[in-house]
Amino acid sequence: MKHPALFFSLAALASVVPLANGHFRLLEPASWIMQNNLGDPQKAGPCGTSETTTGKPTNAITRVQGGQKLKIKVQETVFHPGFYRVALSVNSRTELPPDPKAETKQTDRGVWSVAGAISYPFMPPILADGLFQHTSRVTGEMETEVEIPNINCAKCTLQVVQFMADHGVNKEGDFTYHHCADLQIRADPYKPVDMRYPAEKK
Numbered sequence: 001m002k003h004p005a006l007f008f009s010l011a012a013l014a015s016v017v018p019l020a021n022g023h024f025r026l027l028e029p030a031s032w033i034m035q036n037n038l039g040d041p042q043k044a045g046p047c048g049t050s051e052t053t054t055g056k057p058t059n060a061i062t063r064v065q066g067g068q069k070l071k072i073k074v075q076e077t078v079f080h081p082g083f084y085r086v087a088l089s090v091n092s093r094t095e096l097p098p099d100p101k102a103e104t105k106q107t108d109r110g111v112w113s114v115a116g117a118i119s120y121p122f123m124p125p126i127l128a129d130g131l132f133q134h135t136s137r138v139t140g141e142m143e144t145e146v147e148i149p150n151i152n153c154a155k156c157t158l159q160v161v162q163f164m165a166d167h168g169v170n171k172e173g174d175f176t177y178h179h180c181a182d183l184q185i186r187a188d189p190y191k192p193v194d195m196r197y198p199a200e201k202k
Contacts, residue, residue: 026179030060044172047180067150149194
């Protein structure tokens with residue numbers, strides 16, 4: 001079933017915002033890989049690394065109670081207008097959704113992003129979408145809370161991505177940057193299990 005999408009658009013800013021490669025760091029929960037001061041590696045989906053762009057694992061696992069809220073905290077290290085999205089996979093990162101769909105235009109600098117789709121209403125595996133929408137530089141950290149589904153999962157992947165409007169194509173990530181965290185979720189036995197998510201494979 002398809003759901004309607006909103007679009008974050010910066011058409012009015014396209015001629016006045018200079019080119020910059022947006023970067024961000026995932027501060028909470030703990031990232032699955034080591035990040036430098038800019039947050040790299042983060043270009044390749046779904047979690048920032050690829051066969052050519054590797055990362056050093058942190059082996060960090062955040063333990064979470066199902067049906068409770070989890071703090072998400074990011075820091076934008078290089079400004080670019082856009083928004084953030086949070087998603088969760090249970091058994092495999094292949095369960096994570098595609099990057100936000102981009103509306104683009106052709107310019108003398110190549111293909112450029114004009115707008116990005118925000119899922120509305122969002123459905124699993126997306127936990128939140130359209131977060132921290134901004135068109136000017138954000139100072140300090142950005143944080144929110146997302147509700148974790150009431151499921152059992154020994155090692156889920158929480159994905160946080162940044163969609164960048166008014167941006168050229170990145171070699172590995174097009175218009176999106178990616179970070180992930182490993183979660184261990186234990187369902188609250190006093191709440192119903194969220195059947196919208198796949199069962200944990202043993």
